[in-house]
Amino acid sequence: MQLTFATYNIHKAVGTDRRRNPERILAVLNEIDADIVALQEVDRRMGRRETVLPLSHIEDYSPYRAVPLNHRPDSLGWHGNALLVRRSIALAEAAIVPLPVIEPRGAIRADLLIKGRRIRVVGMHLDLSGLRRRQQLRAILDHLGRCDHHCPSVVMGDCNEWGVQRGALSEFRLPWRVLAPGRSFPARQPVARLDRIALSEEWHVVDAKVHHSALAVKASDHLPVMARLQLPTI
Template sequence: MQLTFASYNIHKGIGLDRRRDPERIINVLNELGADIIALQEADRRLGRRAAVIPRQMLAEHHWQLVPLAARSESMGWHGNAILVRRGVDILDAEPITLPTLEPRGAVCARLRVDGRIMRVVGMHLDLSGLRRRHQIEAICSHMARGAEPSILMGDLNEWSNRKGALRAFGPEWNVLAPGKSFPSRRPLARLDRIVISPEWRCVSQQVHHSALAAIASDHLPVSAALQLPA
């Protein structure tokens, strides 16, 4: 079985032209051709924390929203949301509590695709290196409770290519490096990552750098095509 996973910090839908444009974000998501997408900054930060992309718009473009929102008008939890294409079964979902001083978080969904069960985590980690390491440790501890093939992805805010807080994942995780994704106009840093458990084989990985993605957010999306053995 081969699936494409993607992660995208949509910057609350505000592009480099300073316009909030949910339809533009949807168009970038459609360009990715992904089966499962983790979004960061998917809700507005103030007030009612309303979703950046209307639910009806998601449905019209054949996306299912994993139910994680603590507020009725939100998409996710602390701005973290997970979208899956139609045909993917959502078994359950929950937030992962992280040690933090600012509104950061992670979410976990248990999914079934063609009879195979997997867990997917979306995350947006702290700007502080020490805090990031503690957050990664908390996520890994949460994932140790199950044995399903797993994918962790999101904006890790880690500028180091292989060291720094990334070492907290340990040898049981494979940290992919699709490429430089921030800032979107002229990328310098690999802030957005996909991390996989040993069951997965990475077929390909990339940064999606289309003309539309270059202005839709301050981050570019990253994606990976992954295979599970029969």
Template sequence: MELTFATYNIHKAVGLDRRRDPDRIIAVLNELDADVLALQEADRRIGRRESVLPLEHIEEYTPYRPVPLNHRPHSLGWHGNALLVKRHIRVAEAGVVPLPVIEPRGAIRADLIAGGQRLRVVGMHLDLSGLRRRQQVRAILAHIDRCGHPCPTVAMGDCNEWGLHRGALREFHAPWRVLAPGRSFPSRRPLAALDRIAVSPDWQLAEMAVHHSPLSAQASDHLPVWARLELPKK
């Protein structure tokens, strides 16, 4: 089985032109055409924490549906973290991953069924503080270890880690692998690979890249990154 996973900090749908344009973000999601998408900054931070992407637009104009978390009725996710899956993928269960936080950051987890295979996905947006990021990665890994049904796992998101092989991402000890598809921030002239995808040893990497299109270069301050992963036959 082969699936494409992507992560994208959509910056509350505010582009480099300082306009909030949800439909522009939705167009980028359609360009990506991933099977599973992790979004960051998908909800407003004040008031009812509404999704910046109208749910009816996701349903009508994309092949995706949000993974339901059932925490805030007007939000797409939790602390801006959301997961979208293509409609042929079934959601077995989903919930919030508790993290030690100072800033309003967070992580979410979903167990999915695709092609008869159970798999686990974590979407995350880590802190600006290096020490806090380490604690958050440890909390995510501990949460995964406590989950029933061990299965192939992907953790992805905006890690706020500028170094390629140091810092908090070293907490993903072998046999985990941290993929850096490329520089994704800032979108106008990318300098840092802040957006990462970590995979359990079950997966084989087929391809990975930064999605750099004329539209994605304007839609957010981050570019999306993606990886096409394969599960070998057993």
């Protein structure tokens, strides 16, 4: 079974032309054509924290549905994190992953049922502080360790980590693997690999890359990062 995962910081749908355009974000997602997408900065930061990507837009302009968290009525996710999955994918459960924070950061988890298999996905947006990022990744890994139903897992998002091998991402110890497919920030002239995908040992990597298109360069200050992953037959 092969699945495509993507992570995308949409910068509250404000592009490099300084225009807020949620339809453009969804057009980029349609270009990517992933099965499961982790989004960051999908809600406004102040006030009622309304989503900048309305559910009606997702339903009308994409093949996805949002994983419901039922926390804030005007938000799509938690601290700006949201998960989109193809409508054919069944949801077993979803939860907020509590993180130690100073600034508003967060992580969310969804357990999905695909072709009879349970898949676990975490979307995250980590702190600007290296020490805080380490604490947050430990909290995510501790959360995963306490989950029922051990299953293949993918953790992805904007890690705010410039290093490739050192730094906070070293918290992902073997058998975890961290993919850094390429530079994704800033979108116009990317120099940093801020957006990462971490895999549990069950996955085989078919392909991993940064999605770089004319539309993606305009839609957000980050480029999407994606990976095509395969699970062995059981």
